[in-house]
Amino acid sequence: MNSFKLIASLVLFTGLVSCSSNHEKEHQYHGNFEKIKALEVDSISYPVNSLDLIGQTTLVEVKTEEVTFYIPERKSSIKSFKCSECHTKSIPELKASNLTGKRAHWNIELNHATPDVLMCNSCHPTQNLDNLKSNLNADIDFNQSYKACAQCHSSEYKDWLGGAHGKRVKGWVNPRISQTCVGCHNPHSPKFETRLPSRLNTKKIEERR
Ligand code: HEC
Ligand code: HEC
Ligand code: HEC
Ligand code: HEC
Known part of the structure; x- marks a missing residue:
């Protein structure tokens, strides 16, 4: 006991x-x-590092209170950058001088929201076009265009910061590199074209039997 x-x-x-x-x-x-x-675990202890894998791409840091990660820079892939090569005057002045008699940027059609919500000058200022602009006319660097999108699409933006919307590039090894909004969505026409599912290849299924 x-x-x-x-x-x-x-x-x-x-x-x-x-x-x-x-x-x-x-x-x-x-x-x-x-x-x-x-x-x-610190990424340095991994044999492969996503920074090595991405090679020559210049990266831009995205830093908030909770997360830090990288996105590819954009400016080098924007064909008509620097804008200031032609935009030496304000847009109304350029339009008035009508250099060529043709419309510039004829290939850009805005198919994003409605004209009462979004116009060219919602995102591009009328002067100093080498930057984007916020709703309150603050400069936004072209490499940080996600900041422009975040003003209206705050829930997608938060999901993107957390890694739930968008795509992680070059695998899961730290440091994190993610695609930026305009890497997937054309800012002028952000909707994806609908497409039919590819046809079921019945012949191949037959062959495999
Ligand atoms: C090769 C010359 C050239 C380059 C480079 C250029 N633009 Fe332009 N852009 C023009 C001209 C000229 C106009 C005046 C519009 C017209 O005459 O139709 C214009 C007009 C515009 C407009 C006003 C369109 C409208 O219908 O109100 C925007 C916005 C614009 N440009 C943005 C840009 C941005 C952003 C860049 C750089 C990424 C850029 N442009 C680079 C020549 C150029
Ligand atoms: C929702 C914001 C937004 C609106 C509205 C908008 N743009 Fe843009 N535009 C952008 C962003 C962001 C980029 C840079 C995209 C990238 O990084 O590839 C861009 C790029 C451009 C470029 C450079 C394209 C190239 O590949 O050379 C031109 C020119 C331009 N915009 C003109 C216009 C014109 C003209 C309008 C109106 C018809 C317009 N934009 C409306 C956000 C916008
Ligand atoms: C000033 C507000 C505003 C800004 C800035 C803005 N958007 Fe939009 N966007 C809208 C509105 C409004 C709609 C239409 C919403 C709807 O139809 O439900 C829309 C629609 C969209 C859609 C859905 C299109 C569809 O029909 O499926 C995508 C994707 C999108 N925007 C991406 C972007 C990206 C990327 C940027 C930054 C380059 C951006 N937006 C900047 C207001 C904005
Ligand atoms: C890796 C590609 C990718 C990236 C990066 C990305 N998106 Fe998307 N986004 C998508 C896809 C795919 C859809 C779904 C489209 C559909 O259903 O037709 C989508 C849908 C959307 C929609 C429409 C949502 C709805 O309910 O209809 C908005 C708005 C949007 N994205 C905004 C953004 C913004 C803002 C960013 C950056 C902060 C961003 N996206 C980054 C691929 C991406």
């Missing part, structure tokens, strides 16, 4: 000790974000 009591109290005691030490560990971190950060 006595030995049973002894064993029982020993079991209870060790139980209490392990419980309290677990409890302490959990409280080292204020929330999961901090815990994940602290336990995160």
Whole structure:
């Protein structure tokens, strides 16, 4: 009887000790974000690194309070950049001088929201066109055009920051490199064309039987 009591109290005691030490560990971190950060493995210890894989692409940092990651830079792939090579005057002045008699940017048609919501000058200023502009006329660098999109598409923007919308480029190894909004959506016509699913190849299925 006595030995049973002894064993029982020993079991209870060790139980209490392990419980309290677990409890302490959990409280080292204020929330999961901090815990994940602290336990995160540094990318340098991986044999392959996404920065090596992306090669020559120049990257732009996206940094908020909660996440830091990289997106490919855009300016070098925008054909008519620098805009200021032609846009030496304001747009009304350029239009008035009508250099060629033809409309410039004839190939750009706005198919995004409605004209009462979005016009060329919602995103492009009428002067100093080498930057985009915000709704409140602040400059937005072409490499950070996601900031323009975020003004109206805040839920997609938040999903994108978290990694749920858009695409991670070059795998899951840190540092994180993601595609930017305009890497997938044409800002002038952001909707994807609908397409038919590719036809089921019945012949191949026959052959495999
Ligand atoms: C090769 C010369 C050239 C380049 C480069 C150029 N533009 Fe233009 N752009 C013009 C001219 C000329 C006009 C005046 C419009 C007209 O005469 O039809 C114009 C007009 C515009 C307009 C007003 C369109 C409208 O219908 O109100 C926007 C917006 C614009 N440009 C944006 C840009 C941006 C952004 C860039 C750089 C990424 C750029 N342009 C580069 C020549 C150019
Ligand atoms: C929703 C914002 C938005 C609106 C509205 C908009 N643009 Fe743009 N435009 C952009 C962004 C962002 C880019 C750069 C895209 C990239 O990084 O490839 C761009 C790029 C351009 C370029 C350079 C394209 C190239 O490949 O050389 C021209 C020219 C241009 N816009 C003219 C216009 C004109 C003209 C209008 C109105 C008909 C217009 N934009 C309306 C956001 C906008
Ligand atoms: C000033 C507000 C505004 C800005 C800035 C803006 N958008 Fe939009 N966008 C809209 C509105 C309004 C619609 C139409 C919404 C609808 O039909 O439900 C829309 C529609 C879209 C759609 C859905 C198209 C479809 O019909 O499926 C996409 C994708 C999109 N925008 C991407 C972008 C991207 C990328 C940028 C930045 C380059 C951007 N938007 C900037 C207001 C904006
Ligand atoms: C890797 C490509 C990719 C990137 C990057 C991306 N999107 Fe999208 N987006 C998509 C696809 C695919 C859809 C679904 C289109 C459909 O259903 O037709 C979509 C849908 C949308 C829609 C329409 C949502 C709806 O419910 O109809 C909006 C608005 C949008 N994206 C905005 C953005 C913004 C803003 C960013 C940047 C912060 C962004 N996207 C980045 C691929 C992308």
